[in-house]
Amino acid sequence: MLIKSLFAGFGGQGVLMMGYSLAHAAMNEGYHTTYLPAYGAEVRGGTANCTVAISDEEIASPVASAPDYLVIMNTPSLYTFQNRAAQGGTIFLNSSIIDARPTRKEVGILEIPAGEIAEKMGDPRVANVVVLGAFIRKTGLISPGGYLKSLRKIMGERKKAIMEINRKAFAAGFDLFPEGS
Amino acid sequence: MKQVFTRPKSLKQAVFHYCPGCGHSIVHRLICEVIDEMGIRGKTMGVPPAGCAVLAYNYFDVDMLEAPHGRGCAVATGLKRVLPDRVIFSYQGDGDLAAIGTAETFHAANRGENITVFFINNAVYGMTGGQMAPTTLLGQSTTTSPPGRNALLDGHPVKMSEILSHLDGTVYIERCAVNSPARILQTKRAIRKSFTYQIEGRGFTLLEVLSHCPTNWKMTPVESCKWVEETMTRHYPLGVIKDIPGAEKEKKDK
Amino acid sequence: MNKILIQGNRVIGEAAIRAGCRFYAGYPITPQNELTEYMADNLRKAGGTFIQGESEIASVNMILGASAAGARVMTSSSSPGISLKQEGISSMAADELPGVIVNMMRGGPGLGNISPSQGDYFQATKGGGHGDYRVIVLAPASVQELADLTMDAFDLADEYRNPVMILADGMIGQMMEPVLFKTPKPRSYSEKFHLRGCGEGKSKFIRGLILDPLHEEEHNWKLHRKYKTIIAREPRHETFRTEDADFLVIAYGTAARVAKGAIKRARESGIRVGLLRPITLWPFPSDAVRSFAGKASKFLVFEMSTGQMLEDVQLALGNSEKIHFYGRPGGVVPAPVEVAKIIAQHA
Structure with missing residues (x-):
């Protein structure tokens, strides 16, 4: 098994944190994993993306020329990356702020109104964790408990209040797509 | 019989390779006299340059680490940061310090590295055979400025001491000469002051010494001493260029 | 831990x-x-x-x-x-x-x-x-x-x-x-190699x-x-799937990772290919490369350059038509599938 996921959005949406937390959880569940942020001069312009590879054996390349999963947090990223998605792959869309829809036909599309959900919870910054809740549910890559454990570790013990709202955000995303939907 | 003059202990028993009438040997001797008088031979370390003084480790009887051309202040920085209680000096010529090593000198000074730099300015490249230096005077003839240095084509003589004095990291900068007994004695006092400041942990100290080069100036030693006095000091005035307030301990010692 | x-x-x-x-x-x-x-x-x-x-x-x-x-x-x-x-x-x-x-x-x-x-x-x-x-x-x-x-x-x-x-x-x-x-x-x-001031002793x-x-x-x-x-x-190297290989890929660093992925794919289509990955580039593991001279009939040097380590491989093996090269210079990291195709071409 080798699964590659690409996360893209603009700076401040917590895109790198999404990838990092996923890789962290994959490591704790015993998988081989790589996390590769885009580090080029282009990231200074306010866009960010990163790639996470998860496998049960050694990972050859941390680069994803055709990611199995695309997590798209803003409109420019949709245009930049939609053609990269693997045949039969899935695109997770932050539909609250993306009006356009992928033109790709042979990929699955999951719309997640993450911005609205996070707004309702009182903290628009947790939209990324809402998306990750949905991502973990749909991909089944790692257990939700394992993910939350990693998230807690990354956030650190001192930020208990922040962890609480992140846990709720994760649950909201996770519950968006019940089993079999 | 009372002995009134002898070789300093910190100066090795070796014959200088310097040309007759060269200022380097005087400065070497002065530094060694001060090291002896201050009793710091065992904890003093020198960094010789590329240039005429490249063989300085054959003369100074202290631990010496040769620097690549111009990098004296960077190498001395490495030594001093690892060994903060040692007295570290870098000994550099005008090409080494003011041309190829300008960046290293400038930034070590700006960091306020607690080291002492002896900057020997003879307005010419000695070892390579008399080419133009950054400090060559306007109109001065060298092998690479045969008709005399022309500001339009060759730029201006650099006043490194004045430039460095504007940096907050420098605490003491003086320009001396070694062309007469009085000047030599003043240079020795300045060497002592530089080392004293360093031992007190004050920061970057630099002593510029106008030095004569009869060989490349194509003068007799006597003429070259006169040229320092009458021509060089007009562009490079002697005296204390910077001595930050509070740095007055040397006077009390007297 | x-x-x-x-x-x-x-x-x-x-x-x-x-x-x-x-x-x-x-x-x-x-x-x-x-x-x-x-x-x-x-x-x-x-x-x-x-x-x-x-x-x-x-x-x-x-x-x-x-x-x-x-x-x-x-x-x-x-x-x-x-x-x-x-x-x-x-x-x-x-x-x-x-x-x-x-x-x-x-x-x-x-x-x-x-x-x-x-x-x-x-x-x-x-x-x-x-x-x-x-x-x-x-x-x-x-x-x-x-x-x-x-x-x-x-x-x-x-x-x-x-x-x-x-x-x-x-x-x-x-x-x-x-x-x-x-x-x-x-x-x-x-x-004794330190330079720390000579104390009372002899200067160095x-x-x-x-x-x-x-x-x-x-x-x-x-x-x-x-x-x-x-x-x-001091030469160091690692081998991967070379036990029965008659085709040896030689690559280091990132290129070696990509090559491993390519070799897994090539193996799936029946090509008996393995990897030798130099860990020390100097000293170059020439003996290790040479040890494959009799075992492998084909070699592929893969680098993210136009061919530099290639010369050390040629020195180790003697220049021969058996040695092929694939390079992607300029900052390109090819995907394993691309390198697998190159392996298949030469197999």
Whole structure:
């Protein structure tokens, strides 16, 4: 098994944190994993993306020329990356702020109104964790408990209040797509 | 019989390779006299340059680490940061310090590295055979400025001491000469002051010494001493260029 | 002990501090800035000295001074900056001063770009600066190996009193992977090589200048004998799926990772292909490569360059039509599927 996921959005949406937390959880569940942020001069312009590879054996390349999963947090990223998605792959869309829809036909599309959900919870910054809740549910890559454990570790013990709202955000995303939907 | 003059202990028993009438040997001797008088031979370390003084480790009887051309202040920085209680000096010529090593000198000074730099300015490249230096005077003839240095084509003589004095990291900068007994004695006092400041942990100290080069100036030693006095000091005035307030301990010692 | 998820550039810093590095000087350049930043933050906390030099030249000369004074020292940069450091590296080799130099290669020549590349192989393995000297070159292919080899680099530098270079690229530097730190060995480096002020004793000097040609010749042969010892004792390599291989891919660093993925695919279509991955680029594991001369009928050298290590493979095997080359220079990292196609073409 080798699964590659690409996360893209603009700076401040917590895109790198999404990838990092996923890789962290994959490591704790015993998988081989790589996390590769885009580090080029282009990231200074306010866009960010990163790639996470998860496998049960050694990972050859941390680069994803055709990611199995695309997590798209803003409109420019949709245009930049939609053609990269693997045949039969899935695109997770932050539909609250993306009006356009992928033109790709042979990929699955999951719309997640993450911005609205996070707004309702009182903290628009947790939209990324809402998306990750949905991502973990749909991909089944790692257990939700394992993910939350990693998230807690990354956030650190001192930020208990922040962890609480992140846990709720994760649950909201996770519950968006019940089993079999 | 009372002995009134002898070789300093910190100066090795070796014959200088310097040309007759060269200022380097005087400065070497002065530094060694001060090291002896201050009793710091065992904890003093020198960094010789590329240039005429490249063989300085054959003369100074202290631990010496040769620097690549111009990098004296960077190498001395490495030594001093690892060994903060040692007295570290870098000994550099005008090409080494003011041309190829300008960046290293400038930034070590700006960091306020607690080291002492002896900057020997003879307005010419000695070892390579008399080419133009950054400090060559306007109109001065060298092998690479045969008709005399022309500001339009060759730029201006650099006043490194004045430039460095504007940096907050420098605490003491003086320009001396070694062309007469009085000047030599003043240079020795300045060497002592530089080392004293360093031992007190004050920061970057630099002593510029106008030095004569009869060989490349194509003068007799006597003429070259006169040229320092009458021509060089007009562009490079002697005296204390910077001595930050509070740095007055040397006077009390007297 | 638990694994931690850590970035390649930062892992070098952590491994270096654990190995006792107490002096680092460097100048920012992408893609290795996180290492400089890590040292700024953590080396000072560990009681060491961090200096952001005014240039790569100043930085390497600072570590030269600190190494002479007896500290474990490191500097880092990426390709264009490593060119600037060559003066100091040559001087450290001449002075027989230990030190670790990290090169996170990027696309070149010139300023090139900041993408992962392997164009500095010649510079790293054939001396790099002026004069007749060599630098031990370690080529990690993962973040874990970066941690391990960083510690080894300090030991090798001390043992042979020679600069050691860690040659990786922007991808390994930027990537995060799980890492478990090994316990570093205690330092064994004789104080007699230190220059710390002579006290009451005899003064010493360290110099690169040896004006008498006969003495300089003697020094060159002395260095050469040391290099011969290193060549005899230190080559390292790894093999992968070579047990029955009649097709051998030779690649290092990031290219070797990609090659492993390609070999898995090629194996699925029945090609008996394996990998030899040099871990030391100098000394080059020539004997290991040569040991396949009778076993494999085809060789493919794969590099992210136009073919540099290729020459060392040709030297080991003798130039022959059996040796093929595939290269992607300029900052391109090909996918395993692309390299698998090349393997299939030559199989």
